[in-house]
Amino acid sequence: MMRYILLLMVFIVLISGCTGVQDEKTTLRVFAAGSALGPLATIEAEYEEIYPMVDVQIHGHGSIQVIRQVTDLRRQADLVVVADESLIPDMMFQPMGEGLGNFTEEYYPFATGAIVIAYTERSAYADEITDENWHTILRRPDVRIGFSNPMLDACGYRALMVVKLAENYYHDEKIFDEMLGNHIHPPPRIITTSSGTTIHLPEMIQPDGDKVRIRDGSIFLLSLLETGGIDYAFEYRSVAEEHGLHWIDLPPEIDLSSEMYDEEYGVVTVHLGFQRFSSIGMDRTGQPIVYAAAIPSTAPNKEEAVRFLGFMVDAFSTGREAWPEPIQ
Amino acid sequence: MRYSLIITIIIVLGAIFVSGCLDHQDEQEEEIPWNLTLTDGESTILLSMEDIRALKPVTGHAYAVSTVGIRYGPYRVKGVDILDLLDLIGGAGENDLLYISAPDGYLWVFDTEQASGSGFLTFNTDLKEIPSPPLRVIIAYEQDGKPLTYNDGGPLRLIITSDTSDVITEGSSWVKWVDRIEIRRR
Numbered sequence: 216m217m218r219y220i221l222l223l224m225v226f227i228v229l230i231s232g233c234t235g236v237q238d239e240k241t242t243l244r245v246f247a248a249g250s251a252l253g254p255l256a257t258i259e260a261e262y263e264e265i266y267p268m269v270d271v272q273i274h275g276h277g278s279i280q281v282i283r284q285v286t287d288l289r290r291q292a293d294l295v296v297v298a299d300e301s302l303i304p305d306m307m308f309q310p311m312g313e314g315l316g317n318f319t320e321e322y323y324p325f326a327t328g329a330i331v332i333a334y335t336e337r338s339a340y341a342d343e344i345t346d347e348n349w350h351t352i353l354r355r356p357d358v359r360i361g362f363s364n365p366m367l368d369a370c371g372y373r374a375l376m377v378v379k380l381a382e383n384y385y386h387d388e389k390i391f392d393e394m395l396g397n398h399i400h401p402p403p404r405i406i407t408t409s410s411g412t413t414i415h416l417p418e419m420i421q422p423d424g425d426k427v428r429i430r431d432g433s434i435f436l437l438s439l440l441e442t443g444g445i446d447y448a449f450e451y452r453s454v455a456e457e458h459g460l461h462w463i464d465l466p467p468e469i470d471l472s473s474e475m476y477d478e479e480y481g482v483v484t485v486h487l488g489f490q491r492f493s494s495i496g497m498d499r500t501g502q503p504i505v506y507a508a509a510i511p512s513t514a515p516n517k518e519e520a521v522r523f524l525g526f527m528v529d530a531f532s533t534g535r536e537a538w539p540e541p542i543q
Numbered sequence: 544m545r546y547s548l549i550i551t552i553i554i555v556l557g558a559i560f561v562s563g564c565l566d567h568q569d570e571q572e573e574e575i576p577w578n579l580t581l582t583d584g585e586s587t588i589l590l591s592m593e594d595i596r597a598l599k600p601v602t603g604h605a606y607a608v609s610t611v612g613i614r615y616g617p618y619r620v621k622g623v624d625i626l627d628l629l630d631l632i633g634g635a636g637e638n639d640l641l642y643i644s645a646p647d648g649y650l651w652v653f654d655t656e657q658a659s660g661s662g663f664l665t666f667n668t669d670l671k672e673i674p675s676p677p678l679r680v681i682i683a684y685e686q687d688g689k690p691l692t693y694n695d696g697g698p699l700r701l702i703i704t705s706d707t708s709d710v711i712t713e714g715s716s717w718v719k720w721v722d723r724i725e726i727r728r729r
Contacts, residue, residue, distance in 0.1 A: 249610060275609070
């Protein structure tokens with residue numbers, strides 16, 4: 216009888232997962248910018264198919280929040296992926312504490328992006344807009360424009376930079392005010408000095424009238440485009456492509472896509488309305504859009520992170536449709 | 544035989560009991576000492592959690608979406624109407640702004656219209672924009688009947704609530720770990 220009891224006990228203990236034998240799967244935690252989530256979902260699936268004992272978990276945030284998960288909130292991450300490479304040295308090349316090393320020591324740029332004007336076939340003047348007249352079409356009173364909140368989304372402050380850069384490119388100093396500035400309450404203050412132009416945003420950036428719509432993130436602009444709530448939206452090209460939208464490519468001199476125009480982009484700065492994060496200042500200066508990744512010093516699975524990073528960089532280097540462009 | 548059966552049952556139940564490995568954590572999170580500072584630059588009030596719980600409680604439904612479209616909720620939350628807190632330092636004027644901040648260095652700014660529950664975007668559960676129903680901004684300390692955990696932004700989190708569980712609001716305004724509310728007079 217005792218033999219059966221013992222056998223039963225062993226069986227119960229075994230099925231209860233109390234043998235001390237752990238599930239061998241490694242969990243790889245990746246914090247990533249929203250505009251990289253589409254490609255990363257594909258990469259995750261491909262990686263897990265090759266390495267079935269790895270569970271890649273991707274958590275999406277805005278780029279600054281991605282880094283704050285590691286720096287301010289001290290959450291464990293194996294990899295961070297951001298849509299603005301400058302954030303990594305600014306926020307992670309910092310000591311983790313007194314006498315401790317930095318949050319990371321290096322980062323890997325792997326793709327580039329560009330700002331485009333996204334629209335649908337139902338958008339007002341869809342049959343008329345071109346890459347030459349977009350800045351006049353978007354100023355028409357009956358055209359509704361969307362951009363994401365510069366306080367929350369890099370695409371938002373980049374949209375403002377693009378429109379300001381367009382004034383220099385097209386030699387028309389009314390573009391910014393007529394397209395955006397006059398339709399924001401209170402209107403941004405524009406201060407131009409010999410070193411460049413700064414767009415000072417108010418603390419509360421809100422539309423004045425129906426021409427401009429501001430949303431927390433680009434996903435909400437896509438929804439507005441689909442339902443006809445806006446005619447045009449400032450988006451990353453890869454996002455517009457991923458969601459099957461039409462788009463107008465802008466000149467590389469203003470679309471923040473090219474290292475060649477780094478200096479030209481740098482003449483425009485957006486000064487945010489308040490300091491949302493104590494760990495980063497209020498100024499965002501124009502520069503090429505470069506996606507980058509870093510492995511935090513505190514990554515629990517560094518070796519796996521290195522392998523995944525290599526896999527990810529390889530995947531991006533192939534230049535797939537609707538993904539950010541491979542870095543040259 | 545009957546004796547053996549009883550012994551067997553006792554041993555099997557014992558095995559089932561210990562098979563949980565006896566490593567269950569106490570699921571009750573230890574309460575973190577926390578205070579809330581209310582200030583308008585001239586006068587300042589410091590409220591303990593006990594003080595806050597002693598204020599008139601309000602409840603509501605809470606459902607948020609992040610900037611990248613991830614939904615959190617729905618939850619049932621309890622806390623204090625932010626207007627009641629503002630009244631403790633003389634209330635907020637029409638043009639005043641509210642700086643709500645947390646010790647992790649996060650700050651978000653509201654106007655007084657928003658403090659009254661207006662001026663927010665709202666979505667249905669398919670994330671389509673809908674006309675805003677009545678909303679209330681609260682400083683929450685309970686979620687689904689339990690104290691708000693640190694991971695969920697507790698002990699105190701600013702949450703936008705509605706009367707029904709199918710209204711989603713933008714999570715960017717839901718400041719976690721609130722420890723300071725400052726009225727900037729204008």
